[in-house]
Amino acid sequence: xxxxxxxxxxxxxxxxxxxxxxxxxxxxxxxxxxxxxxxxxxxxxxxxxxxxxxxxxxxxxxxxxxxxxxxxxxxxxxxxxxxxxxxxxxxxxxxxxxxxxxxxxxxxxxxxxxxxxxxxxxxxxxxxxxxxxxxxxxxxxxxxxxxxxxxxxxxxxxxxxxxxxxxxxxxxxxxxxxxxxxxxxxxxxxxxxxxxxxxxxxxxxxxxxxxxxxxxxxxxxxxxxxxxxxxxxxxxxxxx
Numbered sequence: 001x002x003x004x005x006x007x008x009x010x011x012x013x014x015x016x017x018x019x020x021x022x023x024x025x026x027x028x029x030x031x032x033x034x035x036x037x038x039x040x041x042x043x044x045x046x047x048x049x050x051x052x053x054x055x056x057x058x059x060x061x062x063x064x065x066x067x068x069x070x071x072x073x074x075x076x077x078x079x080x081x082x083x084x085x086x087x088x089x090x091x092x093x094x095x096x097x098x099x100x101x102x103x104x105x106x107x108x109x110x111x112x113x114x115x116x117x118x119x120x121x122x123x124x125x126x127x128x129x130x131x132x133x134x135x136x137x138x139x140x141x142x143x144x145x146x147x148x149x150x151x152x153x154x155x156x157x158x159x160x161x162x163x164x165x166x167x168x169x170x171x172x173x174x175x176x177x178x179x180x181x182x183x184x185x186x187x188x189x190x191x192x193x194x195x196x197x198x199x200x201x202x203x204x205x206x207x208x209x210x211x212x213x214x215x216x217x218x219x220x221x222x223x224x225x226x227x228x229x230x231x232x233x234x235x236x237x238x239x240x
Contacts, residue, residue, distance in 0.1 A: 004033040005055070011048035012191045013041045014099075014184070020056030025064040026107055028074075031081035035088040042092050048195030050092065051187045052115060053099035059124065060108025063139075082107070082139050089114050090210040093203035095194035099187035101180060105162070106130055110140035113147045113173055116206070117194070119187040121180040125162040126173065132160035146213065147173050200234040 005016040015037050017024040026034075034052075041047045054060050068078035089096060089111075098104075098112045100120035109126050112118050120126075128137040128144065137144070137157060145153060148171060155161060165177035178186050195202075208227040212220040 002033060003027065003030040004037060006037055008047075009051075009188045010192060011046065011195060012188050013037075013044075013047045013050045014188065015041075015050060015052050016055050017053070017060055018055040019064075020054070020058070022064065023058050023061030024054040024056070024108070025061055026082065026085075026111075027064045027067045028078045028081045030064075031078075031085040035081070035085045038085075038088040038092050038096075042088075042094065045199075047094065048199065049095040049097065049191035051097045051099050051184070051191050052111070053184055053187070054101050054108075056102070058102035058108075059098070059100045059104040059120075060111055061103065062106025062108050062130075079139065086114060086143065091207070093206060094199070095191055095202070095206075097187045097191040097194070099184045100124055100174065101183050103162075106137060107140050110137070110143040114143045117187075117190055118174040119176045119178060119183055119190065120165055120168065120174045121183050122165045122177040123180065124165055124177075126165075126168045127160070127162040128157050129160040129162065131157060147171075198234070198238065200238075201231045204231050204234070 003019050005018045007014045015034065017030065019025060019030065038050065041050050063082065065078060068074040096115045098115035098118040100112055100118055102121055103125050104112045105127055106129060109128060128140055130137045152171065156163065165174065168174045169177050176186065204227045208223055211223050215223060
């Protein structure tokens with residue numbers, strides 16, 4: 001049985017992590033399903049944007065690393081699936097909005113941060129509490145480190161501290177905090193608004209952001225020049 005539910009709201013694909021009895025934690029299979037769904041959405045011209053949410057009362061409480069088993073092969077496959085999922089999010093080429101219907105902890109927090117926009121329940125909590133369980137947010141750190149100031153990041157990690165929605169909003173890791181019942185509809189609305197622009201140009205701009213996150217200044221400018229020229233050519237085509 002699939003742990004990912006895919007539905008449509010007009011031109012918006014709604015992807016729901018559906019393991020509520022397990023805190024919607026990401027297994028190897030669920031991460032692979034999500035990556036495949038994002039790739040399918042990328043290639044479907046009828047889809048203008050995606051919304052990612054969770055079933056039940058939480059968004060996602062992290063990764064189900066125990067489900068990977070004790071073998072090196074199983075653990076490597078688990079890590080590879082998470083990296084492939086992150087790559088599919090980055091390469092979506094369309095707006096990706098998190099509808100954070102409840103707590104987003106550990107890898108779930110990183111998944112939320114990896115989305116372009118986030119609407120969250122006003123009673124949700126956010127953080128990286130892995131240290132309290134004898135771990136460290138190794139993979140999550142790669143996504144979250146640029147989203148939080150260094151002192152806040154390590155305070156959250158070392159103290160296994162959970163942020164309330166008001167603090168998350170003040171740090172701009174979520175865009176809006178709304179009543180839980182309004183989260184999904186508001187996220188779909190934002191996704192629809194974001195997808196109203198020229199699809200090809202938005203894809204170029206979004207791709208530029210992800211391509212240049214770790215680029216040196218001259219590399220970033222070269223990539224920006226390439227994207228600009230491609231966008232101008234796309235604009236010319238749309239006027240013909």
